[in-house]
Amino acid sequence: MNNYQLFSKRALMLLGTLAFLSSFVYAEDLKVLKEKTFQMKDYQNFFVDASGADVKVVSWDKQEVYVKISGNDKAASKLKYDVFQDGDVVRVIIKRKSSFWNWFGSNIRIKVDAFVPAKYNAHVETSGGDIYVKGITGGFRFDTSGGDITLVKLNGKVNAETSGGDIQLTEHYGNMLLSTSGGDIVCKGVVGDVKAETSGGDIQIQQKDGRLFAETSGGDIVIEYSGVNKGIEAETSGGDISAKLPADFKANVHLETTGGSIDSNFSNSKSTKVKRSELVAEFNGGGPVLRLETSGGDVTVDQK
Structure with a gap:
């Protein structure tokens, strides 16, 4: 093996190691910023208004809503966040502390994980993240300006809109109103009226x-x-x-x-x-x- 081949091999090994370490760091440097549990009833409401956050909502067999907000140090310092009950609504609010602060290039990482009763209504808005929701019966509205929307085994009317991502529904029961400006729309095994519109x-x-x-x-x-x-x-x-x-x-x-x-x-x-x-x-x-x-x-x- 000549010097060039040896150098190339070592460089590739180094790049692979750095990629592995960076993915590990990405997963590990998110810490819990806030978590709360609320005693709720069927067909009450879960509302999320989260700047830049990925949001995941799944069902469980409890009459409770559990919410966890996780983020890195920059998210903790640059964002204000709260989780609270307002009547029959559990609200998750994540906003920028300063309206003049530039989000892009800031290395902010923030996500919301929630468990809700199997019969529940969900309304999620995020300006720059993905939305994933699974296994719930209710009424639904989802909006994101820069991410994908993935919905699995929901039952109920859904309105989903994204400006820059894809929309995918799997085994959905209920009428669907789906709109994206820059992505694909995929529906697999759905039952109900579908209106699907995409510009690109x-x-x-x-x-x-x-x-x-x-x-x-x-x-x-x-x-x-x-x-x-x-x-x-x-x-x-x-x-x-x-x-x-x-x-x-x-x-x-x-x-x-x-x-x-x-x-x-x-x-x-x-x-x-x-x-x-x-x-x-x-x-x-x-x-x-x-x-x-x-x-x-x-x-x-x-x-x-």
């Missing part, structure tokens, strides 16, 4: 039942539907649309593209208008609308 990402919907409206300005839309048709509408300005539907799916169909092709592979279909860029038809004798439109891509419909 893709939309992927795996839906068992409910109406669907999906719109994106710059991405693809992929739909897999397995229930009775209650209406499906999807639009994209810059991508493809594909839908996979049950063989007994009944619909009045309008497929249209200005910059691509249309491919419909449905066996029980009666077409009334067929062009390269447009298809008007009935699936299984007609039913609620199936409207798929794109300005810059292909439209494909397949039968399961």
Whole structure:
């Protein structure tokens, strides 16, 4: 082994060691800044307004709300934080001490972990962090300007909005209003009406039942539907649309593209208008609308 190879090997080992140590330090240098437990009842409310924090909320089998705020030394000195009960609401508030202080490049690290009863309402707002919520039945609203929203096994109406991240729902029951300016939207195994809008990402919907409206300005839309048709509408300005539907799916169909092709592979279909860029038809004798439109891509419909 020559000197150059030896140097390169040692440099790689050093970089790997530093990466490991930095990740360890990141995990270990967060300390508990505040923690509280409250005796609460089903379907009461949990509210978080947290500047820059990651927020995680999960259910447990107690009639209690437990909240822990963790952060590094800079978070402790630069932020003011509180956890308190206000009637039927547990509130978590994290704010900057000075309105003139610049958040970016400050190496602030702050997170909120909470356990709530399995039947509970949650409203979480964070200006720069991720939101993760799992296993709760109630009503939900989630807003973050710079992070991702991940929701797992929730039951109830949800309104989720992020300016700069992705939204993902898994096994959700209840109507969904989902919006992101710069990310993707993914729904897996959901039941309920879905309205999904993104300006800069893709939309992927795996839906068992409910109406669907999906719109994106710059991405693809992929739909897999397995229930009775209650209406499906999807639009994209810059991508493809594909839908996979049950063989007994009944619909009045309008497929249209200005910059691509249309491919419909449905066996029980009666077409009334067929062009390269447009298809008007009935699936299984007609039913609620199936409207798929794109300005810059292909439209494909397949039968399961």
